[in-house]
Amino acid sequence: MDKKVLVMIPGPTPVVDSIREEMGRPMQAFGDPRFVADYRKLIDDLGVMMNCNGQCFPLAGTGTLAMEMAISNVTKRGDSILIVSNGFFGDRFIDICQRKGLDVDVISAEWGDAVTAEEIDKKLSEKTYAAMTVTHVDTSTAVVAPIDEIGAVAAKHPEVCYIVDGVAAEAAEYTDMEAMNIDILFTGSQKAFGVCPGMFILWASKKALERRKSLGTIPEYYVDFEKWLPVMENTAKYFATPAVNLVWALAESVRIINEEGYKARCDRHRKNADAMVKAFESIGFTPVAKPGLRACTLSVLLYPEGVDDAKFRAAMYDNGVVCAGSLASLAGKSFRIGHMGNVDENDMIVALGAIERSLVTCGVDVKLGTSIGVYQAEMAK
Numbered sequence: 422m423d424k425k426v427l428v429m430i431p432g433p434t435p436v437v438d439s440i441r442e443e444m445g446r447p448m449q450a451f452g453d454p455r456f457v458a459d460y461r462k463l464i465d466d467l468g469v470m471m472n473c474n475g476q477c478f479p480l481a482g483t484g485t486l487a488m489e490m491a492i493s494n495v496t497k498r499g500d501s502i503l504i505v506s507n508g509f510f511g512d513r514f515i516d517i518c519q520r521k522g523l524d525v526d527v528i529s530a531e532w533g534d535a536v537t538a539e540e541i542d543k544k545l546s547e548k549t550y551a552a553m554t555v556t557h558v559d560t561s562t563a564v565v566a567p568i569d570e571i572g573a574v575a576a577k578h579p580e581v582c583y584i585v586d587g588v589a590a591e592a593a594e595y596t597d598m599e600a601m602n603i604d605i606l607f608t609g610s611q612k613a614f615g616v617c618p619g620m621f622i623l624w625a626s627k628k629a630l631e632r633r634k635s636l637g638t639i640p641e642y643y644v645d646f647e648k649w650l651p652v653m654e655n656t657a658k659y660f661a662t663p664a665v666n667l668v669w670a671l672a673e674s675v676r677i678i679n680e681e682g683y684k685a686r687c688d689r690h691r692k693n694a695d696a697m698v699k700a701f702e703s704i705g706f707t708p709v710a711k712p713g714l715r716a717c718t719l720s721v722l723l724y725p726e727g728v729d730d731a732k733f734r735a736a737m738y739d740n741g742v743v744c745a746g747s748l749a750s751l752a753g754k755s756f757r758i759g760h761m762g763n764v765d766e767n768d769m770i771v772a773l774g775a776i777e778r779s780l781v782t783c784g785v786d787v788k789l790g791t792s793i794g795v796y797q798a799e800m801a802k
């Protein structure tokens with residue numbers, strides 16, 4: 422029998438059968454009227470989900486390509502951009518923007534903390550920026566940024582295109598583009614949407630689309646809004662080949678989300694994450710993210726005294742659950758565990774059980790069942 426391993430890294434996340442089945446469907450031509458209709462519905466449903474007043478682009482590629490698409494369509498060489506960074510993925514924008522010849526200013530938080538809306542307001546008032554990037558949930562720290570408060574600040578600076586990297590957040594952390602003044606939002610298929618890796622979804626507001634138009638021809642080709650707009654408006658048209666089966670898989674994910682209700686899904690993630698944090702703390706772990714800034718999609722947990730990271734994660738794998746190591750300065754000190762997408766309470770209990778057994782392997786004196794008891798009591802409230 423194949424070893425059963427529950428994938429609890431912060432993406433890709435477990436893929437439920439009904440989504441996986443879409444991946445195995447017989448191929449259709451992308452011009453087949455049935456696929457044309459399926460793609461149309463997906464684009465429209467995703468636009469409604471995030472309350473986007475412009476255009477949603479669900480395309481082949483990963484979150485990093487969406488980062489490039491976001492920057493490329495609202496800035497030109499020499500423009501100033503403000504990068505708000507709460508960790509590793511916030512910092513990724515620095516390299517992307519420098520390579521594009523932008524004038525880059527960075528405002529960073531200590532890992533575990535978040536840059537505040539007030540700090541951002543101050544920066545935006547000192548200089549004219551074409552755009553600003555904020556990482557909704559930084560997957561290196563599990564810090565969630567106050568995107569709503571930052572949106573209120575962005576509204577005071579209409580020259581700034583407000584870009585939100587929602588790769589580790591969307592479909593779990595509540596987002597409303599219009600209410601939050603977000604101009605570009607994006608995510609990857611493999612995170613809280615619970616689909617295999619391979620697609621990203623980028624939402625652009627009317628303002629972002631207008632900014633793109635004002636730039637004339639841009640150097641980038643595949644990620645140019647202008648190349649894709651005709652296809653997004655009429656899915657019978659061709660620019661580059663859509664990832665047919667992934668489009669179906671994403672459509673099934675959207676159906677699942679809408680069946681639960683988008684807001685209800687976000688509320689479920691919040692309740693689950695709060696219960697998981699209490700469970701983790703009950704067996705000696707400390708979240709890296711400060712209270713009040715803890716994402717609902719994943720946790721980054723400092724080990725109790727004396728636990729060896731490599732030994733712990735190897736024991737986790739042996740116990741049938743895969744979690745992720747930490748990044749940069751947190752490597753070896755903490756591990757990362759996803760709790761987003763189409764996972765349920767039973768998956769959490771399996772994960773907590775594996776964590777407890779792995780702690781025992783690492784020599785920690787933990788009473789088996791402790792964290793599972795805490796989790797179940799919290800979820801029963």
Ligand code: PMP
Nearest residue numbers: 483484485510558560588589609
């Ligand atoms: N941004 C964030 C917040 C992420 O978590 C990730 C992936 N972990 C990315 C961007 C990059 O996405 P991808 O790996 O799909 O290119």
